[in-house]
Amino acid sequence: MPDIAPIVSAFVAARLNQQPISSLPELDMPIDWDMAYDIQFATVAELGGELDGWKLALSTAAGFGPRGFPGPTVGSLLKGTVIPSGERLVAADFTAPAVEPEIAVVLGTDLPERGTPYTATDVRAATDRLHIAIELADTRFADKAAMTDFENIADNNSGALLILGPVIDDVDAACAADITMRLADTAPINGAPADKRPDPFETVAYLANFLTARGMSLKAGETITTGTLAPPTPAEFGENIVEFDGVGTVSFTLL
Numbered sequence: 001m002p003d004i005a006p007i008v009s010a011f012v013a014a015r016l017n018q019q020p021i022s023s024l025p026e027l028d029m030p031i032d033w034d035m036a037y038d039i040q041f042a043t044v045a046e047l048g049g050e051l052d053g054w055k056l057a058l059s060t061a062a063g064f065g066p067r068g069f070p071g072p073t074v075g076s077l078l079k080g081t082v083i084p085s086g087e088r089l090v091a092a093d094f095t096a097p098a099v100e101p102e103i104a105v106v107l108g109t110d111l112p113e114r115g116t117p118y119t120a121t122d123v124r125a126a127t128d129r130l131h132i133a134i135e136l137a138d139t140r141f142a143d144k145a146a147m148t149d150f151e152n153i154a155d156n157n158s159g160a161l162l163i164l165g166p167v168i169d170d171v172d173a174a175c176a177a178d179i180t181m182r183l184a185d186t187a188p189i190n191g192a193p194a195d196k197r198p199d200p201f202e203t204v205a206y207l208a209n210f211l212t213a214r215g216m217s218l219k220a221g222e223t224i225t226t227g228t229l230a231p232p233t234p235a236e237f238g239e240n241i242v243e244f245d246g247v248g249t250v251s252f253t254l255l
Contacts, residue, residue: 004035011155021140033153044078059198086252136252
């Protein structure tokens with residue numbers, strides 16, 4: 001196992017100093033799936049280790065399958081990074097913030113480590129509530145597109161903020177709702193068709209099993225955002241709004 005400490009230090013410094021990384025310290029082997037998560041979790045530990053929850057990306061087979069991944073990619077929602085709708089955010093605090101409409105699950109009970117894999121039915125029973133949400137993804141890299149998938153996983157899976165909108169009353173209706181992103185004065189952007197979206201309960205079940213395999217578990221009160229429902233789109237200066245038709249809106253203002 002190569003020494004990942006210099007990479008962890010680079011990610012920690014990038015977060016604390018708001019200085020994007022142009023390239024990572026070299027290792028004697030490429031970063032792979034397991035090493036990416038070793039780096040990610042070590043970075044989170046160095047940043048204090050406290051979490052508000054978790055995030056997933058590439059949450060459908062069309063996303064993770066072509067990459068040869070076993071399932072969605074995982075990141076942490078660090079303490080203080082789940083915020084309410086309507087907040088005013090400062091662009092200088094980000095590198096390249098991108099808007100992703102999502103559905104977030106808040107757990108009402110623990111999903112502890114166990115030998116039997118969790119199912120969507122287990123997650124539904126453990127769920128306290130769901131929210132429409134915006135994940136404001138970001139990167140610690142100066143040029144994210146030049147990085148490998150594994151390097152981006154190591155970068156906390158491009159996690160930054162989760163903005164929670166209204167509580168969902170009808171889960172099935174919310175999952176199928178038409179989604180429109182209105183980012184300042186740009187043309188509206190539509191969400192993916194309902195049949196191309198991740199199932200929030202199946203996605204959280206995957207996360208519970210992923211964490212169990214690593215000696216970790218999901219806790220009551222944690223918020224899990226389950227993957228984007230539209231193409232990630234750069235945030236714009238001004239008001240950024242996502243509407244779930246018939247459900248409600250979630251927004252932030254970028255200054």
